[in-house]
Amino acid sequence: MTLAEFLAWDAGDPSGAPCQLIDGEAEAMAPATETHAALQAEIGALIRNHLIDTGGKCRLLSQPGIVPRIRADRNFRIPDLGVTCAPPADGLMVRDPVLLIEILSPRNESQTRANIWAYTTIPSVQEILAVHSTRIEAELLRRGGDGNWPEEPLIVKAAETLALDSIGFSTPLAAFYRTTALA
Numbered sequence: 001m002t003l004a005e006f007l008a009w010d011a012g013d014p015s016g017a018p019c020q021l022i023d024g025e026a027e028a029m030a031p032a033t034e035t036h037a038a039l040q041a042e043i044g045a046l047i048r049n050h051l052i053d054t055g056g057k058c059r060l061l062s063q064p065g066i067v068p069r070i071r072a073d074r075n076f077r078i079p080d081l082g083v084t085c086a087p088p089a090d091g092l093m094v095r096d097p098v099l100l101i102e103i104l105s106p107r108n109e110s111q112t113r114a115n116i117w118a119y120t121t122i123p124s125v126q127e128i129l130a131v132h133s134t135r136i137e138a139e140l141l142r143r144g145g146d147g148n149w150p151e152e153p154l155i156v157k158a159a160e161t162l163a164l165d166s167i168g169f170s171t172p173l174a175a176f177y178r179t180t181a182l183a
Helices: 003-008 034-054 106-119 173-177
Strands: 019-022 025-028 059-062 081-084 097-104 127-132 137-142 154-157 161-164 169-172
Touching (some): 034 059, 034 097, 034 169, 034 173, 097 106, 106 127, 127 161, 137 173, 161 173, 169 173
Parallel strands (some): 097 127
Antiparallel strands (some): 019 025, 059 081, 081 097, 127 137, 137 154, 161 169
């Protein structure tokens, strides 16, 4: 299936479960665990509040539609959260994301990591954050000044502060886990 066909496609799924387009194949996304959902909500609230407080033009989106640069005609990925500083548009695809956030769950970690690789092909993306759902830990990929990505992510542990330079945000990593059983 092409991207154009996917965007016009009606899955006929009454549950309304979101689907991604992965190399031309539509794939349904599994429902989130309670920990995953709590992380997504807490991270979203903290970042949204920060963006409001700073008063800039950037905005947080939940499950934004993202099209990677490589094989763009066959891929439509859906991260858990994303930040863009582009003006709002009326469409399914988010333009020029600067920060993408995925929550790593054991049952779909390989798919999530494949999405992360795809996000590195988007020129506007400055940072990609992968937050673990089974332990208080995060992996941060930050594009270097030369435009390249590091070979390995920065690992942020429970007692450490997480800094997202793309939006001027920092918080103790443990704050993300406040409403989970891991807290």
